[in-house]
Amino acid sequence: MFKKKNLEKVKIRQATIDDINGILFVEKEAWGEKAATKEQFESRLKTFPQGVLVAIKDYDKIVGVVAVEKVNYSDIINNSSLNWYEVTDNGFIKNSHKPNGDSIYGVDLSVLPSAPCKTGTRLLENIAKLCIARNLKYGVLGGRIPDYHKFADKMSVDEYVKATVKTKNGIKPLDPEINFYKKADLKIVKIMPDYFNDSESLNYGVLLVWENPFYNKWYRWLGARIFKIG
Numbered sequence: 001m002f003k004k005k006n007l008e009k010v011k012i013r014q015a016t017i018d019d020i021n022g023i024l025f026v027e028k029e030a031w032g033e034k035a036a037t038k039e040q041f042e043s044r045l046k047t048f049p050q051g052v053l054v055a056i057k058d059y060d061k062i063v064g065v066v067a068v069e070k071v072n073y074s075d076i077i078n079n080s081s082l083n084w085y086e087v088t089d090n091g092f093i094k095n096s097h098k099p100n101g102d103s104i105y106g107v108d109l110s111v112l113p114s115a116p117c118k119t120g121t122r123l124l125e126n127i128a129k130l131c132i133a134r135n136l137k138y139g140v141l142g143g144r145i146p147d148y149h150k151f152a153d154k155m156s157v158d159e160y161v162k163a164t165v166k167t168k169n170g171i172k173p174l175d176p177e178i179n180f181y182k183k184a185d186l187k188i189v190k191i192m193p194d195y196f197n198d199s200e201s202l203n204y205g206v207l208l209v210w211e212n213p214f215y216n217k218w219y220r221w222l223g224a225r226i227f228k229i230g
Ligand SMILES: CC(C)(COP(=O)(O)OP(=O)(O)OC[C@H]1O[C@@H](n2cnc3c(N)ncnc32)[C@H](O)[C@@H]1OP(=O)(O)O)[C@@H](O)C(=O)NCCC(=O)NCCS
Pocket: 001, 002, 030, 031, 109, 110, 111, 112, 115, 116, 117, 118, 119, 120, 121, 122, 142, 143, 144, 172, 175, 176, 177, 179, 180
């Protein structure tokens, strides 16, 4: 697997419409032909501008982007056929974003392969900060399982999402993205067939949830500081 050694720091900030070309470049590098379009990002920025964050290196180079919307957690968890297209209004969020929703849902997370280490993690941490600042219950997203196609003839998808490998630093999930999300403290709630058109994951997605430990706590104003983010 490709290992990045770049240990530079990135800065995270809210995106603006002027970032669109940099965002589209990251999208293309991370997703190839499945990259989000200019129209989708313009709509995300217009609908929920606070929900699009970019990771910046060297003052002005965009190396990562995350986009989220607000939803009601009960609508997500009770939807037995949840899929990315429906839950994100085909990536436009215009008709899926619920301004008074109680939780955050991940629409897009993309990082340049050459970005500094932990860029994706920093973007997720800042989404957690957004949840804390807005007193939202959960951060939720549908993750990919991009290595499943290599193991599908050996194990079921349920076995695969629980499978681990031994490394010199201990045991970690077999799938690199499950590893990434578990390290960020997200928990797998369920496996979703036909979640997203992704041949590597055989179209499966995993519903991942982060529970805001500061939700409705009197000391929530302290949360963003305690939570080693920012
Ligand atoms: C998934 C993604 C956002 C991770 O961002 P990142 O900045 O590389 O991640 P971080 O540096 O914060 O974390 C590194 C961990 O990510 C994991 N990881 C996830 N996807 C990976 C990939 N394709 N290649 C290598 N490592 C990957 C590794 O397991 C690594 O853990 P390790 O340190 O134990 O080896 C990025 O690889 C990406 O944009 N992928 C393509 C688009 C995508 O799949 N987005 C998520 C949609 S659900």
